[in-house]
Amino acid sequence: MPLTTYEQVRPWARSIKARTGIGPKAGVMPPWYVEHNIGIQQYKNDPSLSELEIALIAQWADSGAPLGDKADLPPAREFADDKKWIIGTPDPxxxxxxxxxxxxxxxxxxxxxxxxxxxxxxxxxxxxxxxxxxxxxxxxxxxxxxxxxxxxxxxxxxxxxxxxxxxxxxxxxxxxxxxxxxxxxxxxxxxxxxxxxxxxxxxxxxxxxxxxxxxxxxxxxHPKDYKPTLRPSASRGLGKGVDISIRPMEANQ
Ligand code: HEM
Known part of the structure; x- marks a missing residue:
């Protein structure tokens, strides 16, 4: 379901309260399963909600999910033109x-x-x-x-x-x-x-x-004279490759 306007969001209020509040585990919204007490915590583009945000959403749902003052509405989000190449004009x-x-x-x-x-x-x-x-x-x-x-x-x-x-x-x-x-x-x-x-x-x-x-x-x-200094990954999943090491036989990483 789209969640971009109040009218779209309103019918989902109870479900949104439930889904935002069940983390960190599969099914939490927005999806982010990283435990908050173990291992690396600083990630780029972490979309997870703070305790305060989760509590605010719950309180809003419990108060009947009101629209509030229309004057406080943020401007509608503008999405990028999907015809535009994010990496700049590619060739070929x-x-x-x-x-x-x-x-x-x-x-x-x-x-x-x-x-x-x-x-x-x-x-x-x-x-x-x-x-x-x-x-x-x-x-x-x-x-x-x-x-x-x-x-x-x-x-x-x-x-x-x-x-x-x-x-x-x-x-x-x-x-x-x-x-x-x-x-x-x-x-x-x-x-x-x-x-x-x-x-x-x-x-x-x-x-x-x-x-x-x-x-x-x-x-x-890359320019014609470019030469790699590292062996490229052959991974299909991750263009950037993975640089996280998990050590064996060690808890709480
Ligand atoms: C704060 C932001 C978000 C909210 C409030 C939210 C809310 C919800 C809710 C209420 C459901 C359950 C729908 C149902 O009961 O049928 C749901 C399911 C789902 N959402 Fe989100 N969502 C959020 C962000 C996202 C994002 C960013 C993604 C994808 C990257 C996503 C992917 C999904 C998927 C795949 C499901 C169905 C799978 C499942 O039930 O676990 N959601 N979401």
Missing amino acids: IVKLPEITVKAAAPDWWGEIPPPPVGLTEDRYVAALEIKGFNDVPSGGSGRATVGGRYVFHHMIWSTDKGGGEGVNTPWPVHEVGRNADTFDPRAGRLLRTGSNIVTDSVHLHSNGRDTKGHLEIGFKL
Whole structure:
């Protein structure tokens, strides 16, 4: 459910009180399961609510979830234009094949034809962003969720030179709503000339409306003379890689 206006939020007041107050564990809203008494506490972009905020929400729900003084309303949140590339104008942008997903189509997993990346020389990648484009009107397909706008649920993919050379580079998985990935500046990942985008795991999910759409992969390249000083991660999940160590046989980390 969207929670951007009072009218949308009001019917959920009791549920919101319950969900914001059950942390830290699965199901808490906003989702954030980090325990507050153990280990690392300072995270970038931590969306969790303070004790005070949680108490205020509960008190508001218990008092009948009033609108309050309209003059105190904050300005409506403005969302970024989803056509805009967060990583700056990428080069190259690889357009994947156009696919039609029928309104009542069951979910589909499979391969799509492998488009060429089109580079004329090997280059290192600084950042990567994937966007879904389709013919859904800006009002959406009728479903008020992110899934009401996009039909590509996810894609697990690599770049591959083909021809039996066995040079296959995995890249971070595409998921609907996923942000761009910026690689560690010391560890750019190599995008080879003559490679294609290959995937055997595209998951299509109908949004309830006949929809024609495609994905575009935007690569932001390092300058031609760039050389990595660290070995790039081959992780599909995390562009930035992981630098948290958990020591064995030691409690309360
Ligand atoms: C303060 C902010 C948020 C509030 C008040 C809130 C509120 C809620 C409530 C009341 C439900 C239960 C709906 C039901 O009973 O059917 C819910 C479910 C859910 N919310 Fe949130 N939400 C918040 C932020 C977020 C964010 C940031 C995400 C995603 C990143 C998210 C993802 C989900 C998901 C996936 C569910 C369904 C799964 C489940 O039931 O555990 N929510 N939320």
